[in-house]
């Protein structure tokens with residue numbers, strides 16, 4: 001449980017206990033710094049809980065539902081191929097949600113245990129940075145804290161759309177989409193980004209007819225174009241109706257249904273859905289986080305302005321995670337938290353923005369790190385590409401996962417690995433090898449000369465590395 005009231009002087013005050021803030025707090029305490037963490041999260045049971053968005057309504061609950069829904073989907077559509085036949089199957093949505101809640105509870109209380117073990121003080125309340133390295137805590141535990149160093153980690157919140165205001169019932173944000181009590185017959189999603197695709201997949205696997213309305217013409221513009229194209233093909237094959245270049249102009253709720261009006265290349269259209277998810281990006285939580293007198297500056301996009309070491313414009317004040325520039329990813333925030341803790345303790349610390357992996361946890365999974373082919377092409381770089389399809393990987397076929405590919409991009413000058421792009425089974429795990437390789441400035445030849453166990457999915461990474469040099473063994477090499 002959080003401390004009722006805390007006063008006084010600390011080495012470090014952390015505001016926010018998401019994966020950026022709680023990790024920073026634990027690392028500070030490990031380094032011998034007297035640390036307090038102020039957080040205002042209230043969970044769906046109405047209790048203070050640590051872990052922020054990630055553990056409560058983000059990474060973890062979404063992955064729990066992705067797992068349950070994929071198992072149901074396999075039961076209905078995948079098992080027969082193995083000769084496994086089952087009787088009538090049905091999904092018990094409340095039981096699925098309860099399982100998700102148990103995992104969330106286990107993990108969030110695990111952070112409380114870690115705080116206790118590391119002697120991080122937890123104060124439940126809303127923190128506000130004041131002038132002179134002071135933090136005012138409001139709420140039932142109102143108090144004033146003083147710190148030698150302050151780490152801001154207040155995270156982000158979902159963007160709102162004036163044309164589709166969230167009402168918590170028929171029109172929901174990502175948190176609401178984790179709590180449906182039944183499977184909506186027709187589900188609309190505004191935004192075919194990471195959240196739209198993951199949560200759209202959850203409900204589609206359970207039987208919803210899902211339409212995703214995406215404003216951009218290009219699908220997954222942050223990913224490698226070839227991989228994004230393959231992902232779009234696979235998602236559409238699964239029945240996700242992804243409509244690109246569509247702008248939502250209005251929505252109307254009537255008799256428990258939502259009529260969504262939108263316009264795109266083919267003029268004006270309407271869909272009627274039972275539930276609508278708005279997933280159009282997130283914005284940093286800066287409101288009420290600092291007083292004007294604190295002198296804290298934001299950047300032109302509204303994030304807290306920081307340098308590459310996450311230092312703000314104020315001495316000894318740092319900011320990490322979704323609150324600052326860069327991808328809004330839990331592991332990016334955590335690494336920034338560790339870096340800042342190390343810097344405060346007088347050690348070295350850094351985060352390489354080019355080596356932050358991204359993953360979309362759909363089936364197939366999509367994962368990447370480093371430069372895309374279009375990045376390199378437009379920069380006029382000399383590069384070589386090697387790719388390998390999972391359709392030629394024995395383990396993938398045994399797992400019923402023979403779709404997608406591994407694509408590695410290496411420098412045409414010195415063979416250094418510049419990017420890795422994977423769509424296929426367990427891409428989220430496979431990407432780690434390539435991140436490590438890039439961290440060590442490995443070449444494609446280093447991966448090609450590394451022995452990979454047989455039969456494994458990782459052999460596809462090995463073969464893609466061989467393919468960079470035109471010597472893949474289990475596919476026909478094509479000169480690129």
Ligand code: FAD
Pocket residue numbers: 015016017018019020021022038039040041042051052053054055057058059060062125126127128153154155156174175195285288289320321322323328329330331332333361
């Ligand atoms: P947050 O997790 O947002 O935590 C901030 C904390 O600060 C919260 O507890 C908040 O209540 C508290 N707070 C805010 N203001 C104050 C204040 N003034 N005083 C005190 N406390 C305050 N990322 C991944 O890497 N992988 C995934 O699979 C993934 N899945 C996601 C799925 C969904 C549905 C969503 C919404 C996000 C997902 N993300 C994922 C993104 C990930 O959740 C965020 O990048 C991550 O949580 C950011 O961490 P953070 O610590 O910066 O902020």
Ligand code: NAD
Pocket residue numbers: 161190191192193194195196198213214215216246247248279280281282327328329358359360361
């Ligand atoms: P996103 O940026 O991934 O996708 C939002 C999409 O909405 C974009 O494609 C954008 O073009 C589209 N869009 C914006 N305005 C629109 C409009 N008016 N009409 C139609 N489309 C519109 O953001 P998200 O999916 O909301 O996720 C938020 C953040 O959470 C992301 O930064 C993501 O990194 C993080 N997240 C990560 C994971 C993961 O790592 N697996 C999972 C979920 C969320």
